[in-house]
Amino acid sequence: MADRPNAKPINGFDHEIDVRNVSFAYEPGTPVLNNINFTLHKGKTIALVGSSGGGKSTIADLIPRFYDPVGGSILIDGQDLLDVTVASLRGLMGIVTQESILFNDTIFNNIAFGSEATPEQVERAARIANAHDFIMQQPNGYQTTIGDRGSRLSGGQRQRISIARAVLKNPPILILDEATSALDTESEKLVQEALTRLMANRTTLVIAHRLSTIQHADEILVVHQGSIVERGNHRNLLTLDEGFYRRLNTLQQV
Numbered sequence: 001m002a003d004r005p006n007a008k009p010i011n012g013f014d015h016e017i018d019v020r021n022v023s024f025a026y027e028p029g030t031p032v033l034n035n036i037n038f039t040l041h042k043g044k045t046i047a048l049v050g051s052s053g054g055g056k057s058t059i060a061d062l063i064p065r066f067y068d069p070v071g072g073s074i075l076i077d078g079q080d081l082l083d084v085t086v087a088s089l090r091g092l093m094g095i096v097t098q099e100s101i102l103f104n105d106t107i108f109n110n111i112a113f114g115s116e117a118t119p120e121q122v123e124r125a126a127r128i129a130n131a132h133d134f135i136m137q138q139p140n141g142y143q144t145t146i147g148d149r150g151s152r153l154s155g156g157q158r159q160r161i162s163i164a165r166a167v168l169k170n171p172p173i174l175i176l177d178e179a180t181s182a183l184d185t186e187s188e189k190l191v192q193e194a195l196t197r198l199m200a201n202r203t204t205l206v207i208a209h210r211l212s213t214i215q216h217a218d219e220i221l222v223v224h225q226g227s228i229v230e231r232g233n234h235r236n237l238l239t240l241d242e243g244f245y246r247r248l249n250t251l252q253q254v
Ligand SMILES: Nc1ncnc2c1ncn2[C@@H]1O[C@H](COP(=O)(O)OP(=O)(O)OP(=O)(O)O)[C@@H](O)[C@H]1O
Pocket: 026, 027, 032, 050, 051, 052, 053, 054, 055, 056, 057, 058, 059, 180
């Protein structure tokens, strides 16, 4: 997204992100989001759940301005995102998505991601992300190259590299789009632990396919066909008879 001529850098995040009456379409005439409203307060976690294609990733993509709303507005500490420079806005955010952006370089450089981090700092982040042990098993440790888009790593390993990158950046705001691809139980546990550590004391928008990830979220938004159809915490949502969330929860009980 290009900056407006009068856009100003934003230097910090103090209060909330306010999504107001937002609608969106990738192509004119095909609405993907309708009248989305929520407020993400500093230090809280909001989770998005719902069926595939409902619009969760699209909502998440509007916060760092990968796209701008077609209608409504998004405010950060009272300022319209459109009046803030994109670089400064993204500087406040750590983004771990379904397709983590890894490049064909060493593990070290993928975690450091252009920062001047020392080997000690990179290792510390990798340990928090449950990545240090598998990195040490690679032929050249942190200096191992990971192939095009990280093709020499498993899905869970790629995710943990991108979590380490976010840990190192230490941003106030996190956007997490949980991978849909099934991880084996052990790998899933490691990723889950790493995400929990990453989310502590931060402001997080998390998209979860496994409800276990988001049971403790402050607010859960159920997104279906471009609208928020239910909202509440885990406990409240389970009381809704015939509720979408309740059905999802039942499906995931093993
Ligand atoms: N780049 C794009 N161009 C056109 N349409 C898109 C694009 N990305 C997503 N869509 C469409 O927008 C709708 C919402 O997609 P989105 O990726 O936000 O869903 P989601 O809830 O994240 O799904 P999932 O759970 O499968 O990740 C879908 O109908 C999808 O086909």
